[in-house]
Amino acid sequence: MLKIEGLNQYYGQSHTLWDVDLHIPEGQCTVLMGRNGVGKTTLLQCIMGHQAVKSGSMMLDGADLLKASVEQRPRVGIGYVPQGRQIFPLLSVEENLQVGLPVRARNDRKIPEYIFELFPVLAEMMHRRGGDLSGGQQQQLAIGRALVVNPKLLILDEPTEGIQPNVVTEIGDIIRKLNREMGLTVLLVEQKLPFARKVGDRFCILDRGRHVAEGEMEALDDKLVAQYLTV
Amino acid sequence: EETIKVGILHSLSGTMAISETTLKDTMLMLIDEQNAKGGLLGKKLEAVVVDPASNWPLFAEKARELVSKEKVDAVFGCWTSVSRKSVLPVFEETNSLLFYPVQYEGEESSKNVFYTGAAPNQQAVPAVDYLMDQGVERWVLAGTDYVYPRTTNKILEAYLKAKGVAAEDIMVNYTPFGHSDWQSIVSDIKKFGSTGKKTAVVSTINGDANVPFYKELGSQGVAASDIPVVAFSVGEEELSGIDTGPLVGHLAAWNYFMSVDSEANDEFIDSWQTYIKNEDRVTNDPMEAHYLGFKMWVEAVKKSGTTEPAIVQDSIIGVSVPNLTGGYATMMPNHHITKPVLIGEIQDDGQFEVVWNTAGTVAGDAWSDFLEGSKDLISDWRAPLSCGNYNVKTAKCSGQNF
Amino acid sequence: MSKAFDNKSRGLDLLVETSHPRTSEILQLLSDSQLYYHKKDKRLFIITHYVTGKVAKDLQGNEQVIKKKRDFKKVTLNNKMRGQINRIQAELGLNADNPQQREAAVRDLLKDITPGTVATLKTRFLIEESKNVREMINIALAINDLKSSDDVLLSNAIEQLDGSLEQESRSALVAFVSTAQSPLLKKQAQIALKGIEDKVQYYGWLETLYFGLSLGSVLVLAGIGLAITFGVMGVINMAHGELIMIGAYTTYVIQLLMPDHIEWSILVAIPAAFVVSGLVGIAIERGVIRFLYGRPLETLLATFGISLILQQAVRSLFSPLNRSVETPDWMSGLIQINPVFSLTLSRLYIILFCLVVFVALLLVLKKTALGLQVRAVSQNRAMARSMGIRSNRVDALTFGLGSGVAGIAGVALSQLTNVGPNMGQAYIIDSFMVVVFGGVGNLWGTLVAGLSLGVANKVLEPWAGAVLAKVLMLIFIILFIQKRPRGLFPQRGRAAEG
Amino acid sequence: MGVLNIVKNDRGGQIMLGVLLVITILVPLLNLFVPETNPLHVPTYTVTLMGKYLTLALLAVAVDLVWGYLGILTLGHGAFFALGGYAMGMYLMRQIGDRGVYGNPELPDFMVFLDWQELPWFWQGFDQFWFAAIMIMLVPGVLAFIFGWLAFRSRVSGVYLSIITQAMTYALMLAFYRNEMGFGGNNGLTDFKDLVGFSLQEDTTRIGLFVLSAVALAVGYLICRHLMNSRLGRVCIAVRDAESRARFMGYRVENVKLWIFVISAMLAGVAGALYVPQVGIINPNEFSPINSIEIVVWVAVGGRATLYGAVIGALLINYAKTYFTAELPDVWLFALGGIFVLVTLLLPKGVTGFVAGLKQHKEVSA
Amino acid sequence: MSIISAFEQAVDRNHVYPFLVPKQAPKLDVSHNVLLYLEDITVSFDGFKAINNLNLYINDGELRCIIGPNGAGKTTMMDIITGKTQPDSGSAWFGQTINLLEMDEPAIAQAGIGRKFQKPTIFEELTVWENLELAMADDRNVWSILNARINSEQSSMLLETIELIGLQANTKMLAGKLSHGQKQWLEIGMLLMQKPRLLLVDEPVAGMTHQEMDRTAELLSSLAGRHSVVVVEHDMDFVRNLAGKDRTVTVLHQGSVLSEGSMNKVQQDPKVVEVYLGE
């Protein structure tokens, strides 16, 4: 579905991503892994258009994503749950969700019910300001908000960070459900191995800005872990 | 080719641009005309325009620039008293000439400044005389809180009391620059004026504050026949920015009105409207003052055959030129000039109709006879006295640097 | 000069004495300054528009074309004569058909009650049908009766004047108290006077409140556009005042374009000013501000530059002089509630207008998709874009909205104050003060802040004077912000801190 | 040497101070010893003008200290400048003595003609230079202290702080416009004659003031640089970027802010005091909020949080003003406004940031 | 106070006004071996009780793990201890003598309570080195920080810490440019530099790899004893690792303590399983 080739990115003078290739097959859940600071978030930001790309190509379902502006990317079907959640702090929970409505089809501009089934806490906190929620609640809101745009590809940057264990399990279940039952393609950045193993179909490892390994989740062995994921 | 440089020091931006820009244009016109007549002493006049931007320190800087850098022979400029005070030391230090065209509070006479606007005795006092004559018994002295209104009102208060007006029949009110909400004050004036005694407002309200003031008078229904307002800072130019419909009958005291019927005036208006390429442009009193100041300077230069300020300073005293109202203006030894005093009523076309005028001209008085500190002072720049503030009691010329 | 006026004045008296049927018509013409005389033959003419080419009618209705500007001369009046005419008209008005006119006529006569007027009033009273007019005549007669020495008559007169708010009643009572012989009557008059004073004081407070609300509305109107560009979008918009100014100039231009429909020009000017200022705002946003998001302090610098440019542009385009904007008739005048309390119409409209603008804006921000998008963008631009919000469009529209509202404020201000190149500067400081005092980003805050500052200012003004009142208000704001460091209606909770 | 140590790592400062030193030595020489006919002659007019610019540059440095390093966008620093100016003005007024137009040895002219009978208490002492010199620093310092003590303790910050600083200067402006305040109202204080015995009309006095301004700027700059080199400077930046974090680390943020604010106000006061004798007038307009906003604009044009950027910005804009108001009197606001807009768009870090960027670029490509 | 006595006081040059007396926290006294007392604390936001009658005691030198569902009030509890939030009722004492509720944030920090935030907060415009320098325990009044110089002892401490947090390569880098995980480490480093008596650590390992988590656990364990440490974390592996067998774990739920005891005990508590652990 998403095909990235030869991607290079710079922060000012410093070269952060080096010739990154990344293939996200349709309908699968790909987990992007790597140590702190290797450029995972940066890569996602390139996909979302928040970081300028120096060279390389990026195709979504055959269409050139690099030509799309930031605000078009959700329209072509990308939902984004950023690292650090990025909730609109002064909007209520409901309004946070409503923000994505204009992306939806004209006759279907309301928040889908299933979001509240996935995250009952959101229904409970409907009128509280997003910024007042606890970290975990915000994370759920961020996922819910990304679902409002009806994405084909859901991108999550460390969504379990700061979430209570049973909710982590739940989020895992939900990601799987979205992926397996609703057919959403998922790109997940995750540091926690057990979680990654549980939800991911495939893995993909970055190291110091380079793409160094990928494969089916089963192929992620101790050697790779030791080489790229431990300090 | 050598020219005679004339400096023009009027704000073209900032709060005072509204009044002063016209004076810059007037000066340019006068200089053009003079050049068309062949210039002066066989040389062309050259105007040097700078913009002191309604900023008082900048006035001093620009004045120095004109005198020291541009080497102009005379400067025509300033509107507010503070700008004049700011440049005064520069002109005194460099011993050069400034022509100041605006009515002011008096209490000044500099060797280097020629005051072609009215002193209080040429505007305020006659206006009050007129109103008294019309039966006014209660007085509101309303002004912007700065030196000109304060001094003028001080003089008027002393004058009114001397004429037997009781203290409770005088209401004094000051407002900040650019005051825009006049509701309470107009309402107070209304109340003050509703006791049965004939009441009038003497307004020294300055500049931008006038429009909202008159609008408020209009909307609270204060008609000129009930409580007339006589203003010293509202002329044709100011009226051109106000809907005059509700103001008909309110008064102003000046030494010139555009509506005055005289040949010289017709000619002046014609050349102004031609120069500025706008048939609707009005003329006003400070313009006449510049007109007079410029003519006097030209005469004085011709008389002495040089533009040297030190010499022109002496030769200009006593110079007499026709004014625009059909009389003559003479430069007095105290550097003020003689002027007729006119009272006009606002008409709905934004003009003033003269309803009263002095029989002849009045000489400007640098030092008011109604102020404790200055009633003993006189000014005479002719030798041997050569002093702007000579105390007749102590027979001393208070220490000035020259 | 004044001699001439004295003669004219005597002429008027003569005219009245002849009780010519056209007396009142001529008086009206005089006070409307439509009466002219031909310079040569001294005949009187009626001229409605003194323009060469139009016709002048003489009193017999013969027409004559105006050929030269100086052929005719207006019959001028001075204030004394205007007073005289008013008075004569009042006496004539006593027999007018309209009861309000008759009441006004009696009220005019109160100023100077002579035996002659007493007689006229007494005759009128017999045939008068309107209750109000009879009441007014009674007051006039009572004032007259206070001069008598008959105790019963006096007591009745005092009773009649009790509660009357006419200034003349009060003066008459005050005069009576100071000279009264009978202690009993004196007491009675004092009580009546006290009652009147209390009432006057009460209305005085109402008046202060009204003045305060109207000043407050001006502050709110001036500030509310800024509450959007600055409060919501975070642009320190120093050009806000100039956007107000552009709205005011738009009003002026509209009036120039429709000189025969001044009445309606204001209604046309409101949308026009919104559009013009809005477009200028959009141009500023697209041209400059959009490069500065995330650098709020730099918007200060750039918009300060823009404000200088706009000021000078207006100076170059329209001249540095103030422009005259007329007030349509339906907006001028006042509603006289009673002799000591009246509402000026223009202010009343402005209060209402302010509320309408406020409610409209509130609805836009709270109830529309645009409103939600605006808030989302202002809180987290990058994330909003990732949710599909076209932030460019939203920014331009929002800035345009705020600017347009500033333009509307300009229309309102053109009715109250100068329309000139400096007018923007006069409002920018106050606008920021109001928005910040209310709490940045909160429209309600702006409303409450503006109105309460207006009222407080008007309460302070009588005893502190206009200058000190303003100084005290500023000190109050400084101290208030110590108590509530985020304004009247602060953003609360965790969100505001982070 | 201490001074060199302070600017050890400060290229911009070194250059700026170097140029300042050269000018300070050269200009008086060119004024006094080069004949007027020589093109190299620097007229007194120019010397005074430069002296004025230098005082404004010192003011800009004071603003940069609190805005650039502490993040306090002050829109009221003109007030401290004006207060310093008034303190100097009062001294200069008292120096006039009986040489005023009314010849009153005690009262300034404006008091005489408004019929004041005696000198108000707050004018006492200003006939002594040492007293005035103390007041020049003390008055702005105390006002800044009271204001800052209230505001910082209540944690007023951001635009709220900016607006109340603006309210402060606005209130002072209105108050000083009142004639009853006893500071000459709108006309302010003028007609100064001499300063510690030197006539203000003498060229040598003007040169002295110019040199003094240059020295004040240099000393002010070094003080600020020294402060910012210290750990205190880093705490300032920490406070600017994450105030509450600094608090949780145990720093008394309000004290840090307060002292920097007070120091900055005192520098502004000194700048004002040197400004007044050179321009010859002090009037309430100096308190006007627009003036204070302009100062911030100078700093932004020069480049924030560099100190020397403030100097460059102040000199550049004020020179541009002098130049434009003479050369383009009718349209100069277009030019000045245009500069502000363009600088913001094209040089987001101000002139110094641009130059630094150029250099970096060169280094990288080299 | 009568006017006369007020006047006398005003002229008495030895009189010291209370507001002039520098607020000096009393000396820390842990004679009862308890470092932190939170008793009956309640906080509500717009009617919502975030903390409800909370009682919590931390012993001197203890390492305490606190877990609990999202929104249980863990962060709010830290806000109260560090002076950011004032509780509606209850008391908070640091040792026997220091009343935390009467002190503001800097005073509390100077008394010896350090904190790491849930969302990493560092000074983005300062370098890593400078961040750590500012955090370093030292005199904090304005005059001292103006004259502060880093001595060799402090310098080596800085270097040690930088090595410990693995940012040697980034010493001169502006902290704003670090990645999320690096910022976490930097903030831990800053906490260490502060040498607090009590460390409050809110979700230190969010965004770290497993191995880094182990290192962090090791680090925090090594601090216990000399310092008291309160750790809030959702990662159960990390908590298990940290708590070992005998350290106390507290479970917060809806603003009060749901369960307390050893990890084993807590893990088996059905209430905890239901609201928090799941499965």
Ligand SMILES: Nc1ncnc2c1ncn2[C@@H]1O[C@H](COP(=O)(O)OP(=O)(O)OP(=O)(O)O)[C@@H](O)[C@H]1O
């Ligand atoms: N705005 C920026 N400017 C300069 N460098 C940056 C910026 N943002 C990130 N970096 C650097 O780019 C590198 C990659 O950062 P990125 O945030 O993509 O890492 P990450 O893999 O997501 O790490 P983590 O797991 O800690 O979130 C890091 O070394 C970081 O220091």
Ligand SMILES: Nc1ncnc2c1ncn2[C@@H]1O[C@H](COP(=O)(O)OP(=O)(O)OP(=O)(O)O)[C@@H](O)[C@H]1O
């Ligand atoms: N300022 C506030 N205004 C309103 N509600 C608040 C505020 N601060 C916290 N809350 C609410 O209080 C509750 C407790 O929040 P807190 O952040 O302490 O939870 P937490 O235990 O730290 O959760 P997490 O593990 O997700 O970080 C939450 O429901 C939150 O929404």
Ligand SMILES: NC(N)=O
């Ligand atoms: N002189 C005046 N009007 O300021």
Ligand SMILES: [Mg+2]
């Ligand atoms: Mg990341």
Ligand SMILES: [Mg+2]
């Ligand atoms: Mg938390």
